[in-house]
Amino acid sequence: MTSDAQPLEREDGTAWFGVPVKPLQPLDPAQAEEELKTLGRFAEEKGCERLAAMLAAAGPLRSFLGAAADLSPYLRDSMQIMPASLEALFDHPFRERLDALNGEIEAAAIAEGATEASVMKALRRLKREAHYLIALGSLGGESDAETTVRRLSSLADACVRAAVKFLLLDANRQGKLRLPDPTVPEPGSGWIVLAMGKLGARELNYSSDIDLIVLIDPTAPAVPEPYEAVETFVRLTRRLIRILQDRTEDGYVFRTDLRLRPDPGSTPLAIPVNAALHYYESRGQNWERAAMIKARAVAGDIAAGEAFLRELQPYVWRKYLDYAAIADVHSIKRQIHAHKGHGEVAVLGHNVKLGRGGIREIEFFVQTQQLIAGGRFPELRERETVANLHRLGSRGWITPEAEKDLVSSYWFLREVENAVQMVADEQKHTLPADGEGLRRIAFMLRFPDEEAFAEAFRSTLRTVEKHYAALFEAAPQLSRKLGNLVFTGDVDDPGTLETLTNLGFQRPSDICRVIRGWHFGRYKATQSAEARERLTELTPALLEAFGQTQRADEALMRFDEFLAGLPAGIQLFSLLQSNPGLLQLLVMIMGAAPRLAGIITRRPHVFDGLLDPGLLAELPSREYLSERLDTFLSGATALEEVLDRLRIFAAEQKFLIGIRLLAGSIDGQRAGRAFSDLADLTIRSALAAVQREFERNHGGVAGGRVAILGMGKWGSRELTAGSDIDLILLYDHDPAAEQSDGPKPLHPSQYYGRLTQRLIAAVSAPTAEGVLYELDLRLRPSGNKGPVATHIEAFRKYQHTEAWTWEHMALTRARAVAGDADLCEKVEREVRDILAVNRPERKIKDDAREMRQLIETEKPPHNAWDLKLVPGGLMDLEFIAQVGTLLGRVVGERMTGTYDILAHLSPDFADPQTVAELTEAHRLYTEIEQVARLCLTGPVDPENIPPGLADTLLRRLDLPNLEVLEAYLEDMSEKVRAHFERLLG
Template structure:
């Protein structure tokens, strides 16, 4: 929402403005300071401020000299520059020598700034962001400068605290929590602080040493007094220390080691929630950053943490009980649809996903909402309502607090106070304001229940899958349990029961902690309730049980599925469709994350979005953390491979698009792998040189052959790769451990293979086959462009030229890619003796059939080739995939000398289109070959997802096979 409107001062409130004006004029006359030079706009703003805020009217009268000076400074009408508030307070404190002076100066400065901030807020000279920022900057300046004033004087009295291990002097670290940590303070907010110090030890330089903790405890007490104590000048900020470990009963200040130990061993869910917004607001900022890094694993878990939902739900229930007990339904912070519910929504996503999605590790709520929209966690219309509703509530909060500089979020009962709030919020009357407020509270509460609601609903008697609880818990007699499973539709109820009993009685479950067992007992009835909705329920249960067993000890995944019934539904659908997917999810449960968003699951991104998403993920990881980088790459591949498979089953991706996406995925990963390998190799050995002596950047390409080259990757395909460089083989690199160019690029290639093939906890990226490089397994791992050209032109076999037809640069230097394309075009476009070419292609195909085809049917050429009892190998048998590929390759090699367009593309479908366009093959034959090729590949994909070999009964595709074979023979191939 935009700023609340300015409305005319209601007649009933005009006396407030007149009273404030009269008091100011009287004080100004006493001081001999006139207000004659004030413009009309300032008097109007002053009237509005007096109507809105008793604090402004009283402060202007009590310290008229200070107020008039503030007005003359022009600061009422302008935004303060970054750092200006701190600079001003430093100047005010420059001459302070006593603690009493410190206390008085801080309070007077605070009152001046509070008046300025309220003035600008109620006159709509500042928006919500500026008001919150100014209040938070004021708190930061007061906290840190008070500490900086107290610390050296404390050291003079007690000595300098020194670390026992490091021997270094110690400073306190002051963490601001909650709204202060997020730069979101309201007009009369208290501040939540936690004090820490790096290292245990004692003070040095005083007659009697103190333990560091005692030193900082005394210092902390003085700092709290400087900020919190109420004097004749008021207070600076009400200071709340109850968020520290052990609360009010705990030590006021703890060492880093003690803080880490507490949060690791005893930290509670609400403390994770609080720590999201923790920020260093005073003391040693460098050490403070180190403390936050130490505590980060407590806040953000590396796995998906849906237990956070349970914790937030419990916290909300406690708040609701307190609201009911104290009659606080009109509290716009804690009541239904209040500020806290928006915060809970944002922080639920942060706690669940923030360990893996680093973009969510933010403090300001509005920025978190923007990330939730941008990353697809929440739809844009939902975020818009949450954002606008939150702003309305925060403006209302400021209106309530501006009146008396009092911390309140309760709507007033008094008619005059109601009129003041409505006026500040830009409404003509209380009824109109209340109507708008109710609208936003209802929308926020609705969205809150969509995110935080208990999946069982509010009625505890209606537990999802409750009818299956006795069976799972083992309280049913066995024959009764078998009967219940049979009546539900299981074909083998005794087998299903045994699967459940084996899990329940297995060592993993019996050794689970109480919380994990409770989560499993809550999940299993839900699982059974959804399983029996499937036609193939026996198969579904068989496939999903290994996953349950795999995650039983990591019960956060069970919470994920319990909290998200839609994700469980999609899991069972995928397990029913494919044992390969079921096995993959059981092996890598982190893939359950992908089931949360149905729209995203069935809509894989386009190539540019894929590449951008992976780049963004990796930029959030420190450059020196190779382990995390490798895990991120593998998780990315697993997640997007699952999305492609799910989309294929759902029918949202046709076959050709499946291969496109899998190929784009490989290219995005190879691009980042090359970047990582290049950076690492250059860091070790320096940059290699070109022939002209300039730096390579990187003058290296990864060439894809076979399926990846032909944009035809399938599920689980390996990568046929060749590495080519165009650097100076002899020139040394310029690093600490120099290598000649050949050795450097060999190391680079080895590094790439290592990154691709190393097994981590998330598996490996790809199997890599390098045998298509010049001279095969006996050749150099990386070839120079010139050596590659010489080999292809002088030494390569015909089958290697066939392979070159499907070769293309996947990633790397555009300059070297152009060189490779020129070599490829020259080699493939040379004139050939057709009879010789036919013989060589036929001979190679015959060898392949003999070695790889189905022996029982003579590779599909025997009399029993179409017998239903015999298998047909979709790839290797006669009339299958390889026959089509060989025909395309033969045609391209035979005719590209005269028709160079035949080698423009590397995929079979477009080469066939070229053959048709050039009238080299009849259009009907081209269409048949394309249909056969797509049909075979579709069957191969389906079989792969069923974990079955690429074979079908011999009577399938009979007509297509005969026609493919006819075209083969008509081309003169044997």
């Protein structure tokens, strides 16, 4: 090679990647140039001369690095922190460098004089270098999605093995173990680490956590005292988790999850092999069989781990299907059909992993087919998803078209998922909810714009959905015919009673009576012959669907109440007949959500909103709600008409936001924002209507204006489906004004007091259309003893001179939501000024702890599911956020949302690990709380939770059963309470 050719080769990336780098388009070319200049300065400071020279001259590789830095803050920061890793690529090309890094990771563990601290530091530094180089290879076109996930998996393998080797050697040095050969510490050690999920299948995504199961062989040669083995290895496992996932100044290695182990709520972190085998053979569930398909011995005593998996094969791969496995297959089939018939999929905010047409649908199908046929066809026992798709195709289980489409769809969706996570190294699976964020992902995947990406993404989801449903239709028929369904005459048909019993109904005679009532035309909805004919045709599908809800009788009785209130039925019955997805959604409501079922029963018109084919594709954004509210209110002038329309609109939109939440189109946080936006818009409209009417009688006050300060969950935009509204009404006027100028003049204080009373009545008084919102004004100055409306100056004075700590804590969530724009701005300034006052840290923390203790004493939680009041629950998180705000320990502009505040706590108040755990807890609690409040009319009773609700929660949280969820909640609440005690102690 000539010397003239060398710079060109370097410029196009060949010297680094082995192939010319593919162009990447930045979001902001000017910003990309700035990032390159900054990186060049870092390169010069660190003595990276060749990198600095390359960055100083134009070329494809330089342009690529600038675009990558602009598109991904994580990659930008990584390149700036460690430019030497880029410099090293001039001497050791990309693949060679990645292999070397994996070697260095393992070498760090067995280095002379290695300590836990040194191993943690080395693993974090080397993992980050490998991690961001893998991303650059992906973005630059050097590697495809398959190569990327294998590299990420190899990196995780190396890190886990390194940590395990260090801990084994350390235990050997301390005399806790006697390793047969310390130069090769793992064989015979008795410590088995199994990789599960994506790591087990070598399909790790970019910012994935790793699922592990840790087992013990107490009879291994290295174990000196078998009866001490559990204690020894549990201690080592805790250290393993700490080494891998604790956040330090160098970051973290991998978040580690051990919840897939047998019975995680009551078993130690490391389980003896015999106990695990006994569990799986006696109590193991079908989801655990599916999970074990991907299990792989990854570290520790590999030979012992592989022996365990061989011994487990009869449990995982059964020669004959049992009824429970068939039921599980049907459960998955029901999930498929629940997706059908709701029109286009939203791209913005779509969950690439769990959403419609997503990665999980492909994985579910493959694993289901493996459970069905893997016992008879050993070649279907591969861990990898794509390898199994090829095997299914070669065996004729799926068509060549399905095999080809699903393989390409799988890798495309994995590329999208990786790009989403590469932006900020966050374990998220949802596409951005804004246009700029989507453009960023489009550019990372080398699409010309977000529209082209959105079209390719939708096309892929449609392809997956089509094959996903068709695959089940093509699979061996597992269900029997329903049998007799005769509802004529007055006497129960014995065959029909048997069919209903087999379908899952406990009181078949009562069900017969109810259905005879439908066919006899006893309800308005079934009075026409055509409606009864449609319902007769629909009945078998209805019964089968309700039979699968586990509490079939209750669900069908709720549906009967719904029918009784319908003014007509033919349109609904025809729609349900042609739209299985809508039928499944209705059944889900009746079986999983008593509260929503009650709303439909009392107010059937809200069901009309489900007929919109774009419902699940459109996010309930503020703009979306505002546009529809304006249309709904147009033409209404009289106060009563406006208020009735507001009640109808709010009831329907609360219901539809809830449906999106229940169907998985939005998560709990987005639901909270949507419920709050709806309250903003409807309360604002109610205030305007009340003011107009009030001014007809009493005129206006000179310079008069009002502002509503949203408090509590309304202020923090965390409302749930059943939340009431906390508010303070503030007013201002000319100091010289003595009374209003209308036919019935009033003194200003009296004027605004009565106006507020009118607003309270307008919003919360029950009418034929129900209640708009229950209002709570107890957070105003002086509480219930004070006037209902407060002058802005009185509010300011009270807050500065008389308010207690708890009132200032409440004010951290305050948000001006309605009224005069200038006064709202003034109120926001006042609140900022009040919160900015320098406060004694000890007093604030002591007051907060004292108040939390008082609440705990006077209002204890109902049970462990009372996520607001339970120690370590939402209230603890809110108190931490509020105290952090009052002490000025929040970075950035003022925020009112608890999650946002927790995410921006300053490092001198909460370290990154603490922030990560607090925000994770808030996200988890919010998800459960939103779904529970939506579905139930009272507190969650773990002994009596509707099975449909339990299934919904578990599916949303991607957890296998309630026991695992309860163990997760217990662990999370303990962490939060520990942080609460430390941060406020």
